[in-house]
Amino acid sequence: MKKFLEGSHAVAEAVKLCRPGVISAYPITPQTHIVERLADFVANGELDSQFVNVESEHSAASVVLGASATGVRVFTATSSQGLILMSEVIYNIAGMRLPVVLVCANRALSAPINIWNDHQDAISVRDSGWIQFFAENNQEVHDFVYQAYKLGENNKVMLPVMINMDGYILTHGLESVDIPEKEMVDRFLPPYNPPYKLDIDNPLTMGVLGDPSIYLETRYAIHKTLEETLELILCIGEEFNSMFGRKGIDLLETYWTDDADIVIVAMGSVCGTIKDFIDRERAKGNKIGLLRIITYRPFPKEKIFECLKDKNIVAVLDKSISLGSEGPVYTEIKSLFSQSKPKINGFVAGLGGRDITMDTLQKILDISLKKVVRCEFLDIKESLLKEEFYV
Numbered sequence: 001m002k003k004f005l006e007g008s009h010a011v012a013e014a015v016k017l018c019r020p021g022v023i024s025a026y027p028i029t030p031q032t033h034i035v036e037r038l039a040d041f042v043a044n045g046e047l048d049s050q051f052v053n054v055e056s057e058h059s060a061a062s063v064v065l066g067a068s069a070t071g072v073r074v075f076t077a078t079s080s081q082g083l084i085l086m087s088e089v090i091y092n093i094a095g096m097r098l099p100v101v102l103v104c105a106n107r108a109l110s111a112p113i114n115i116w117n118d119h120q121d122a123i124s125v126r127d128s129g130w131i132q133f134f135a136e137n138n139q140e141v142h143d144f145v146y147q148a149y150k151l152g153e154n155n156k157v158m159l160p161v162m163i164n165m166d167g168y169i170l171t172h173g174l175e176s177v178d179i180p181e182k183e184m185v186d187r188f189l190p191p192y193n194p195p196y197k198l199d200i201d202n203p204l205t206m207g208v209l210g211d212p213s214i215y216l217e218t219r220y221a222i223h224k225t226l227e228e229t230l231e232l233i234l235c236i237g238e239e240f241n242s243m244f245g246r247k248g249i250d251l252l253e254t255y256w257t258d259d260a261d262i263v264i265v266a267m268g269s270v271c272g273t274i275k276d277f278i279d280r281e282r283a284k285g286n287k288i289g290l291l292r293i294i295t296y297r298p299f300p301k302e303k304i305f306e307c308l309k310d311k312n313i314v315a316v317l318d319k320s321i322s323l324g325s326e327g328p329v330y331t332e333i334k335s336l337f338s339q340s341k342p343k344i345n346g347f348v349a350g351l352g353g354r355d356i357t358m359d360t361l362q363k364i365l366d367i368s369l370k371k372v373v374r375c376e377f378l379d380i381k382e383s384l385l386k387e388e389f390y391v
Contacts, residue, residue, distance in 0.1 A: 001179050007138040007170035008033035010177045011077070011103050011163075014145035016047045017185040020075040020101075022067035024052040024060040029115045030167040031079040031105040038075070057082035061089035068098040069206055071197030073149065076100065079167060080107035083121045087128070093160050094129030094222060096206050099152030099194075100160040101145065102130075106268070107167040108352045116353020117167040119268065119319040122296075123328050129222045131161045131229065132297040133249065134267040138175040141165045146189055147236050147249045155195050157229055159222070164296075166269040168353070180244055188243055226298035233295055251300040253292040256282065257307060260289030262368060263342075265308075265333060266317040267293045270356050274317075277361040288365065293329065301336055308333070311342040315368045319350040326375040343368075349378040 005013065011034050015023075023042070025035040041047035050067075054060045057078050064074040078086060083104055093100050104122050108114040122132060131151065135141040141163060148161035165171060196204060210218055230251060237248025255275055257263055264274055271292045281288045291307055293300075308314050316334075318327025325331065330346030337344065345368045350356045360378050367373060 001181070002176050003179055004174055005138065005177050006033065006172050006174050007141055007165055008105070008172065009037050010138045010142040010175075011145060011165070012037035012041065013177070013179050014142045015075050016041050017180070017182055018075075018101075018145060018149050018189060019047070019073065020049055021072035022050045022052065022064060022074045023076070024054055024063035024067075024074075025076045025078065026054055026057045026060050026082060028057065028079050028082040030107060030117075030171045031077050031082070031103070033171065034077045034103060034105070057085040058089060061086040061093065064100050065089055065093050065096070065098060068093070068100050069096065069198050071192070071194050071199075073153075073192040074100055075102075077103040077105065079105040080109055080115075080121045084109065084124060087125055090125050090130065091128045092207060095218065097158040097222075098160060099149070099158055101148045101152060101163070102160065103141070103145070103163045103165060105167040105171045106164050114352040115167075117169055117319075118351045118353065119164070120321070120351070122162060122164045123320040125162075126297055126328070129159060129226070130297065131159055131226070131295075132164060133161070133294055134164045134296055135170065135294075136253075136269055136271050136292065138165075138170055138173065139177050139246070141170060142177050142179070143240065143244070143246060144249055146185060147240055149192075150189050150236050151229070151233060153192055153194070154232060157225060157232065158195070159225060159229070164268065169269045178246065184243065188240065230295070230298055230300055249294065251295040251303050252307065253290075253294060254307060255290040255292070256287075257289035257291060257311075259287055260311060261287045262313040262315065262365065263289045263291050263308060263311050264315045264317060264361070264364065265291045265293065265329065267296060267329065268319065270317070270319065270350065273356060273358070274361060277358055280358070281365070286365075296329075299332060301332075304333065305336045308342055309337070313368050314342045314344045315364045316344065316346050317356075317364065318346065318348050319356075321348050321351065321375075330375070343372055345373050345376070347373070347376050347378055354379060
C-alpha cells in the first residue's frame with residue numbers, strides 16, 4: 001500500500017508494524033512528529049504499546065534501556081542536543097548488549113542553537129557501540145526500521161541500532177512510501193525472544209562493575225561483533241529484497257563508479273543532489289561517480305578500499321567537523337590508504353543546514369582537479385569572519 005507521507009510519519013508507520021511493547025521519547029525538533037504519530041497510534045488503539053512520557057531525553061533512553069533489559073521490544077527517537085543528553089545511557093545500552101532501535105533526526109549541535117540539519121549529532125556518538133545507518137530518502141528510512149530490529153535482535157548481535165535521517169529534508173519532506181502488509185512484516189520479523197533478560201525466576205545482573213581484569217574484553221567483544229555484523233547486514237538486506245521486492249539495506253551504494261576518475265564520498269540525503277550533479281557532468285563527458293556510505297558503523301573499510309583503490313581522485317564530503325582536526329568521514333577514508341593513489345580531498349559543507357547546491361558540488365570538482373585539500377570549508381561567507389567570531 002502506497003501512502004504520501006512525510007518522513008517522520010513513514011518512520012511511525014514502520015514502527016507500528018514492528019509492534020514495540022514500550023515507546024519512550026521526549027519531543028525535540030525536528031524529531032517530534034515521529035513520536036506524536038506513535039502516541040496517536042497508541043491512544044486510538046492501533047498500536048498495543050506502553051507510551052511513556054518523560055521529562056528529558058536522558059529519561060527516555062533510561063526507560064527503553066530498562067524495558068529492553070526485561071525482554072521487551074522498544075523504540076525511541078531523538079535529535080541533536082537530545083541525543084547528546086542521552087549519551088550517558090547510549091553507551092550503557094550498547095555495553096549491556098540491548099537491541100534498542102533509535103531513529104535520529106539529524107540536526108546541528110549548539111551553540112549557537114541551530115535546528116537545521118547536519119550530521120554532527122550522530123557522529124558525536126559513533127564510538128558508543130551502536131550500529132549506524134544513514135538513509136537517503138523516506139522509503140529507505142521506512143524499510144530500515146524493519147531490518148534494524150531483525151539485525152539488532154539477532155542472538156549473534158544483540159546490539160542497538162541507530163537509523164539516521166536528515167532533519168527537515170527527510171523528516172518533514174513528503175514522498176510516496178510503500179508500506180507492506182502487517183502479515184508480511186510478521187513473517188520477516190518474528191516476536192522478540194532475547195537469549196537473556198531480567199527475570200525474577202532466573203535472576204541475573206546487567207551492567208556490573210567492570211574492573212581492569214574484564215573491561216578490555218567487553219570492548220573487544222563489542223568491536224568483534226560489529227565487524228562480524230557486516231556480513232549479516234547483507235544477508236538481511238537480501239532477505240528483505242526477496243520478501244518485499246525492494247532493495248534491502250546495504251553497506252554501500254555505488255553510482256557510476258566503475259569508470260570514474262573522480263569519486264565523491266558522502267552520506268545521507270545529499271546523495272540525491274550529488275547523483276543529479278553526476279548526471280549533468282557525465283553528459284559533458286566528465287567521468288564522476290558517487291560512493292554513498294549507508295552503513296557507517298560498523299565501518300565497511302574493506303569494501304570502501306576495493307571501490308576506491310584504483311581511482312585517481314576521491315573527494316569526501318562531510319556534513320560534520322571534528323573541530324581542530326578534519327571531517328570525520330574524510331579521516332577514516334584517508335586512513336585506508338598508504339600509497340599516493342588515490343588523491344584524497346576532504347570537504348566540509350552543509351553545517352547547520354546550509355544548502356549544498358550544484359554550485360557547491362562544482363567547487364568540489366574544481367578544487368579536486370587542481371590541488372589536495374584536507375579540510376576545505378565550502379561556501380564560507382568571508383564577510384562574517386570578523387574578529388568577534390574568534391573570541
